[in-house]
Amino acid sequence: MSNFQHIKPAGKAQFMDRYTTKAAELLTPYTDGAKGDVAILGAPLSKPSISHSGASFAPDAMRRCLNSFTTYNIEEETDISGKTIIDFGDIAMHPTSIEECHQRIYQSTKEIAQAEAAPFTIILGGDHSITTSTVKAIKETKGTVGIIQLDAHHDLRNTEDGGPTNGTPFRRLIQEGHLKGEHLIQIGIRNYANAKAYHDYAIENGVTVYTMKDVKQHPIQELIESALNQLDPKVDTIYLSVDMDVLDQAYAPGCPAIGPGGMDPDTLSEAVQSAVRHPKVQAMDIVEIDPTLDIRDMTSRIASLLIINTLIN
Amino acid sequence: MSNFQHIKPAGKAQFMDRYTTKAAELLTPYTDGAKGDVAILGAPLSKPSISHSGASFAPDAMRRCLNSFTTYNIEEETDISGKTIIDFGDIAMHPTSIEECHQRIYQSTKEIAQAEAAPFTIILGGDHSITTSTVKAIKETKGTVGIIQLDAHHDLRNTEDGGPTNGTPFRRLIQEGHLKGEHLIQIGIRNYANAKAYHDYAIENGVTVYTMKDVKQHPIQELIESALNQLDPKVDTIYLSVDMDVLDQAYAPGCPAIGPGGMDPDTLSEAVQSAVRHPKVQAMDIVEIDPTLDIRDMTSRIASLLIINTLIN
Amino acid sequence: MSNFQHIKPAGKAQFMDRYTTKAAELLTPYTDGAKGDVAILGAPLSKPSISHSGASFAPDAMRRCLNSFTTYNIEEETDISGKTIIDFGDIAMHPTSIEECHQRIYQSTKEIAQAEAAPFTIILGGDHSITTSTVKAIKETKGTVGIIQLDAHHDLRNTEDGGPTNGTPFRRLIQEGHLKGEHLIQIGIRNYANAKAYHDYAIENGVTVYTMKDVKQHPIQELIESALNQLDPKVDTIYLSVDMDVLDQAYAPGCPAIGPGGMDPDTLSEAVQSAVRHPKVQAMDIVEIDPTLDIRDMTSRIASLLIINTLIN
Amino acid sequence: MSNFQHIKPAGKAQFMDRYTTKAAELLTPYTDGAKGDVAILGAPLSKPSISHSGASFAPDAMRRCLNSFTTYNIEEETDISGKTIIDFGDIAMHPTSIEECHQRIYQSTKEIAQAEAAPFTIILGGDHSITTSTVKAIKETKGTVGIIQLDAHHDLRNTEDGGPTNGTPFRRLIQEGHLKGEHLIQIGIRNYANAKAYHDYAIENGVTVYTMKDVKQHPIQELIESALNQLDPKVDTIYLSVDMDVLDQAYAPGCPAIGPGGMDPDTLSEAVQSAVRHPKVQAMDIVEIDPTLDIRDMTSRIASLLIINTLIN
Amino acid sequence: MSNFQHIKPAGKAQFMDRYTTKAAELLTPYTDGAKGDVAILGAPLSKPSISHSGASFAPDAMRRCLNSFTTYNIEEETDISGKTIIDFGDIAMHPTSIEECHQRIYQSTKEIAQAEAAPFTIILGGDHSITTSTVKAIKETKGTVGIIQLDAHHDLRNTEDGGPTNGTPFRRLIQEGHLKGEHLIQIGIRNYANAKAYHDYAIENGVTVYTMKDVKQHPIQELIESALNQLDPKVDTIYLSVDMDVLDQAYAPGCPAIGPGGMDPDTLSEAVQSAVRHPKVQAMDIVEIDPTLDIRDMTSRIASLLIINTLIN
């Protein structure tokens, strides 16, 4: 760009307020050896979804929505404008081999974990099928993994009926030996959203399950603390898996599998903030947002706020 | 269908998980003498509506949304996959005679009530004008009727100004002698949503009215129990009339007469569940969903969940 | 119009229920010397907005939504059908001079304030930039002004970076000497929605700031009462400025700057009702609704209900 | 309205160009004895439609779209700013009696025809069911009627299967003796859009039928001239019935029964202009626009231009 | 279904005109040994698409749109109500193995071809990737295949860069030896819609290419006749592959790869009709409609009309 007085590069915001930092300005493309506070990596994959899904557009949507937030937390009187989000970019997906896509997610997550660019990593889905690959990579990098899963669904479907769909990530992790059932804690599981067989599978494998009724009857911080206490002595690292459909349809209209009876965004936000304060919580994914179904990016806006909240840890 | 390995009939779901039963699979088209747990009948009529309404599309929408739910209630640890919903289909409406439509609803409801296919019957509206016909049929089949109406509006408008519109069902029932005012209990009535004259009419006729303020100040189970206790000794059968616009517009964007200040879906769900446990509650309607205005079938999804909830009685 | 039996003027409602008065029927176009209970004036200006905004369509939308409400408050058992809303109409805006638009808003607000048509005046925005002009006019008519601002944002941006945008109204009032910082009380300010610099400016200038955390931890009536007590001894008149984006995005999808973590409509409604009961509260604006982004006029419906609520003072 | 400098009545256009007259400014509400160049009357009825239709919103939409056109025809170098469109307003419809609605249309059309406010009258539908009523009224006022119908469909359905729907207007006129088959000329009839039985009925009753193939093979002026020559010696007055679905779906996305293979707007416009030049062509209807399905009022814009074109006769 | 007077099975059309047959009524689910005039098979696969595509919903959409047409061709004075469309249903797709999906399409097409249920078969896509599988199956059943492809794109992309996407079907057929380049005739290829390398590949392999310029300069019947004459002596069977994006975006808004400068629907319709009259033209596919992007099913309506047109051969 040259010395023209009023011309800005294409695609840049028109208006700048000199005193305002947008959260999106914290994004810094990764270069070798770069260090930051949080690292993000996009996994724009939704072809494994059982139903038609445009979740592959979500990494872009979440980054875009970081423009809707500033860096100042008035309630904590904290400005995070000095923090850095290392942006590794997006994993390029293969158009016709889902197996290859999952492999690339595994490999890329491992590579960026090894780059140690930040103490906390966020994988931006994509659908929930990505989690098998990301957790496997985290395990190989950081050791035994415990998972706190915020989700309306168990995601423990059998794989015979459709392969590695977005209904199977935790089943595959358990079956393939990357995760022990007792290291998995599910929060927000909803009525009439899962088959009995999969609840049975969860129980038989020692998975801890908190339903929406539990969420309504206890402060979320309490459930998260209990989960952390349960996992802390047993695992090396804790992974947070946030399926946005844990939220009620009125708040998250952009999830493929919407329904009534879910969590509200404040509760989800508090859950994530409570969890990320624990030193073993080192990675997170945010999955199942389909921006083509969303209304005014409402669901992505909530997701972006979750990302921001990991920065005032 | 023949023995082709991978071909399914047109219109069937592509993906089947062998361990999952969808609530929609409980639907069984009625055949003579069939018995089930709940019977449904569509009344796709919305031409009587005062404002433009596509509520005639709602029976299809509610059936379609049964595909979004499984049969497993994790909080009650109950699987309803063994239950049966007898589906009588839809009443064919006359394109240009609303009087004939109401007559057909009356006659068809009576016929299916007499078929005694299930202990509980749900009429899927349509707009609220259908309720005069259905209640009249229930009364002639089961005796004196009491009604618990969940609604933002009294629906007690005069009939001189427009005939049997969706604003008049309970007025017509009272005027035509099918219902005593003291057998009608209205819950969820909202500020600035009704004329004073109709509130006066309600009071003069002994109708019990709980406003949204009452709903906010008391547990809904308490209001329902009070209503049931009031009706039980006086009537032979209790009819639940659920106008979905009792919900707040943020939760039920698909109702023709949306507005702020309404109920949330959990409260409505608990109201219906509390009511249907009572043995005299034997029929219900769900009305005033316009799928052409709805967002991602959110309102129909809530309605479908209400249907499912009647099965774990 | 002539004596045709069934013909009505174009644009009039088709259906009339003789016992029902719609809130829109309270609207009475101003004529010289007319007196009413509340006066409204439209300020359809949104070109000063930092982001693309159709808030100029909001005065029409709010008037239109008055058709969705009756005049009967069942909870207070009060019928406001005898009240009058004097409608001054809309200020004609200049297509290309924003300075001239602001000047016209100032002048017109002053003219109607001097007309003394009603004890309470509501300015229908438009974006928040209009408030500098309206408050200046109120001050010159009624004396020292105190402001209770319901808003997610401080709206105290510097004016060097963009002139009198919708981010600057209260900064301009303070800078230009029309408002003391200690006479400004902001309620509903949200995390990551403002720059630290502007929070600092607020504090340095003695502005009172209640965040959403405060709103969640205290009954809104308490906050309003506290604000009124603080302002009452110091000012001649109190102005209520309602930026609809103080609401959560799930309730107010039609605001340009939507986001999660906001107020719910019942709280906002109670805030306005609590405030307008105070005799010094004599004017209000409702701003930042973009009907082109809204869903089924949900946001305008809430705004219309706020207008109605000022009538049962 | 008072002497405020910059305030305009609510609902009026903000911007005025002193040298520009909008076609909408030609609209003059009827008062007793008023005379103009064209008279319009809205018949906002669509409940008789076989499929869900919001054509009742079309009179408003067509009037609104008159704001999108000026009064200057550059190709004819003619300014119609001196012409007057007498606007009789809309017929109030009964919410639940379609028979009463049709009766009101008949009676109102007759009343306005007798008022003789203009040499040419346009009825704004509504669906096509209105035409039986309007033509009957015209016949009783002006004598034997010939009809030129621009339509994809015969609209000659039997009435046993649904009463006076939007598929039956010309059948009813013939059956009830108000119209001879040989006085009906249909232009634009489309393949696979009608049952053979109704084409047979047309032929048996002497109806003249031009298909879309005819339209593509001959200049439309030629077809219209031929129709006028055929009707002129036999009838007292000629009525033009314009069903907008004669247009191709790409041009008229707002018709309930859209499809490919239809006319383009220039051809339709030329058809109407050719017809209205004939002195016996004294009335017209424009039907079957559903503004709730339309895209940016495209279909209503074309209809408004048809109205304007009748003014340069 | 029982003997209720006014009740119809759920999902059936409400209104029946006894003299009208809808084209959808010609659909007859296949049973062993059934014979009809045309056979259809759905291939609801769009995961191989390079861009996000919901073309998997198109078979349902095309069947649904058959309800928008009757069986009477007025221009040919032919009623096809006696014809039968054998509906084999849809191929069940594997959620995560695209290779398996293509294999199932191949196998199912072969099975139905061998069933010899009709002299003409139509495969309803899906995206264009399905054509490799269907043509291979046709070739193994009927011998050497010639193809007339109506398309804006060559669909001759290399397979190294993404495997069997919707950009590669004809390349794969040629590379795998199922098709000779000189047996492929492409009509409607558009400027700036293909890489030079693929045009070169077409020319080098003897593919005949007609651009949109050719289409505009010659009657389409002439181009089709020329193509048929070229293929007839060389092949055993001719396959018509209709990519709906050959149409201009104004007519086919529902194709993933829309653009200006394409064909109009009448031309496409004539092309298909001209081709199917030839006895060697025995199979066809219709691909690349994404109903989630379409406007009022316009694109599917055109496709349904293409299906109907094959019946008056």
Place this chain on the structure above:
Amino acid sequence: MSNFQHIKPAGKAQFMDRYTTKAAELLTPYTDGAKGDVAILGAPLSKPSISHSGASFAPDAMRRCLNSFTTYNIEEETDISGKTIIDFGDIAMHPTSIEECHQRIYQSTKEIAQAEAAPFTIILGGDHSITTSTVKAIKETKGTVGIIQLDAHHDLRNTEDGGPTNGTPFRRLIQEGHLKGEHLIQIGIRNYANAKAYHDYAIENGVTVYTMKDVKQHPIQELIESALNQLDPKVDTIYLSVDMDVLDQAYAPGCPAIGPGGMDPDTLSEAVQSAVRHPKVQAMDIVEIDPTLDIRDMTSRIASLLIINTLIN
């Protein structure tokens, strides 16, 4: 970016075909001294528009749509993959001073004209108000300017009634002495789209006006050639101003002022191509696309194709 195998920068296309060049790949951000074949500059201004307009989003939309086209023109057998589009970026607009915005457009256009980065420059609007500024800059750089304006409207409104709106650009140029009326040629002017007074102004000032009737009666190349011949001897440089609303609403649904009776895209495309072949045609603007109103970017796609077409000059 580092050496990760499968990771791409955020925002980059996922899929790459090694043999395909997208037109968007020709875009090269300007750096000092850079030279290319065409230069583009965004002028994202629409606040001067008389009606609400989001045309400020159009430069981004047009750039984005360059991704929908390749570089190969099959009809000319020309690959433009070696060409370069120098992208100067967008002019930053002032949020509240339209005068300042116009000044910045003037200054920036002049600066880039002086940079002489390419023999042809395209200004991407924005609304039509920008043209006064751009033409003034071109005139000061290149000498006497002639203009060929493709437009439905004269855009010769008086400036007293609203200042420099999008209805005034050519009036201002003439009034301010930057353009002689006889150097302005308007093509595509439409009936009922302009006031008589402005047609009179055009004629009085020697402006040449071709209406849509002229466009329909003559090949567009002929009109353009005639225009070029008229201007060539009199001016130093010729500027093409393309208001996209010259197109019919069926083709350009994204223009603020849509209507029937306009040009089709092939004609517009040929007009531009014919013009840009003339050596004196050195600059062009494309204005009046509002992407928030458009359908699937159809209007921007046509605009992008116009840009591409300037490259095979």
